[in-house]
Amino acid sequence: MKSVTLKDVAKAAGVSYATVSRALSGSHQIGSDTRERIIKLCDEMGYTTNYVARSMVTKRTGLIGLVVPSIDNQFMSEIAYYAEMSARGHGYNIMLCNSGPDLKQEKTVVKLLLSRQVDGILIVPQSPKTYENIRAYTDQVPTVFLSENLRDQPQSYVAVDNSRGTYIGTKYLYDLGHRDILYFGRRHTTTHQFRAEGYIRACQELGLTPRFFNSEFTRSSINNGYQLAKELFAKPVDYSAIFASTDSNALGVLKAADDAHINIPGQLSLIGFDNISSTALPRIELTTMEQPKRDMAVQAVDMLRDKIENGTQGYVHQILMPTLIKRSTCRDLHEPG
Amino acid sequence: MKSVTLKDVAKAAGVSYATVSRALSGSHQIGSDTRERIIKLCDEMGYTTNYVARSMVTKRTGLIGLVVPSIDNQFMSEIAYYAEMSARGHGYNIMLCNSGPDLKQEKTVVKLLLSRQVDGILIVPQSPKTYENIRAYTDQVPTVFLSENLRDQPQSYVAVDNSRGTYIGTKYLYDLGHRDILYFGRRHTTTHQFRAEGYIRACQELGLTPRFFNSEFTRSSINNGYQLAKELFAKPVDYSAIFASTDSNALGVLKAADDAHINIPGQLSLIGFDNISSTALPRIELTTMEQPKRDMAVQAVDMLRDKIENGTQGYVHQILMPTLIKRSTCRDLHEPG
DNA sequence: AAATAAAGCGGAAACGTTTGCGGTCTCCAG
DNA sequence: CTGGAGACCGCAAACGTTTCCGCTTTATTT
16 A cells, blocks of 8 residues: 655655656756656656645645535536536546535535635535625635626626526517516526526517516425426416426426426427426427536636636636527417417 | 644644644543633634645545546436535545546546545446456555446445346336337446346246347447437337336437337337436336435445445445336236227 | 856755654642 | 652654755856
């Protein structure tokens, strides 16, 4: 188990261990012949540099803490994938933490990450209260949020333009001939405020009257959406389309509609938001607004790297454009049904 | 950015920093009054112990490397979730690495993890060649595999009993009245060899003739399954049920069946393997064999902890039982259709 | 040919912690 | 009153690097 250290190869090479360090680090304070000799020797002896010891002196760990409410969630696992790939490409490793289910847990893991001396933190907040919850730590280490923030929050983040997403989506529905569009889902958290806002704005421009079916659920999930949609479908369906605040909710609506024998998209059109991978499944084929997860992830680590490596201070907000993914749950009313 | 160290609080408390260390570590080599005074002081000064420095001397990092082919995969992200929760509960943190797409990448990340001085590695192999690929490292650090191994491989692992899974599944189909069951999917990797084996064994016991529709795909995905199933459905459907080697494949079959207007389960029954979360979706409701991901993950970290903390040497193989999840894709032929 | 510069390398400190060893002090028993 | 046993705490080494500083050697310039 005892691994070979700098000293070992230094002794074997007959040089000081400072020299070995320089040979490996690509410093030009060393002769090219000795460098090659040493590198070859390191290879033979199976030397691998000890990051812990290096971190000790450089005061940089090359570690990025990734905290997500729960990694077994399609949105977050996709983000995690791209973030890890990108981070590793730049010499960083990812320390993964689930912050769910409550704020206490979230605070705990952030504190833990600080103890671990991570160079930066990438966090998708579990609730709008997250900012306040961990504010004590966000000024001790570079942090970027993956989610739209409250306006004027002193934090950096990258997010999709939620408001624009719902705007584009309802306009699409309008162009398909829909005039009675119901917005379904949460409204009280930041992200959902923006989404509702875009819907309202589109309605105003298009001369439609906004209609809501709200939930007080703290978390959007298929099952929550299903329960809520069952309530909804107990009443008469006097609208031709539903804009669900998230894909999870939309999936719940789909299930409830099937139960109630409401044909989608025959009788009712449905559009979601996020483009989680399940939406592309056979028999689902949900039309939705896509969050560019890959771009979000790589831009977030770029932003974080900039803070870490260049010490960039201020707060930067990166807003990405959502795109409409047309699939099979929206009917064009101009075509015969 | 300069954080407060042991020395700082030692100076403030007027004691040596060894004493502060002892106060925090709960050693009994210290007076209870001084301990409390110091702990209080640490709190006030906002001291957090530096894990990097600690690791330096204890030669333990409390880090577990988790390497998965790609985290944006439902099976792996669920495993990751439970593994992280369990590990953190025992004082470990997870360093996440995607090993895809090739063996070279996999080897690279494992080597990286060693440099990072992780205490142990949890790995879901990307192919049967993984064992050979990283053998040089697995004896340098405790490692447990999450997947069924080649028999007699000198490695520890936890896995589901794949053979038993397909056995149970085809027996279920038999009990439903099915006599012509087609096995669909890969056969050449370890896991799939076992799965095919269980199917064959059940057929023999039940007096059925095994039938295969193989693929040479290196990776089972919905789309690969779809392409293969299209070929399959170009020929006459002279069987009443399909056992798909994975849920992903099953989903592809579902899509192709819809395309070909083959009613599932009306004309054709379908069963999958893994119970990935998509299978529970509305309109899908795939009957499948469940891998107990939670148990697999926690048992894997327990096994790893045992190796790390007790220095347990040998190779232990933990085989978990799969369970049948009955949903809506298998028809009971005894009932009128 | 002498002076200066530059290149190549070694010595040693430093990073923040844990822990074995030894020292001091208190307290109680003899 | 003295001896010894604990209890409590300080000293210092050690973990494996990186990097600053300075020394020697070689090359370059005048």
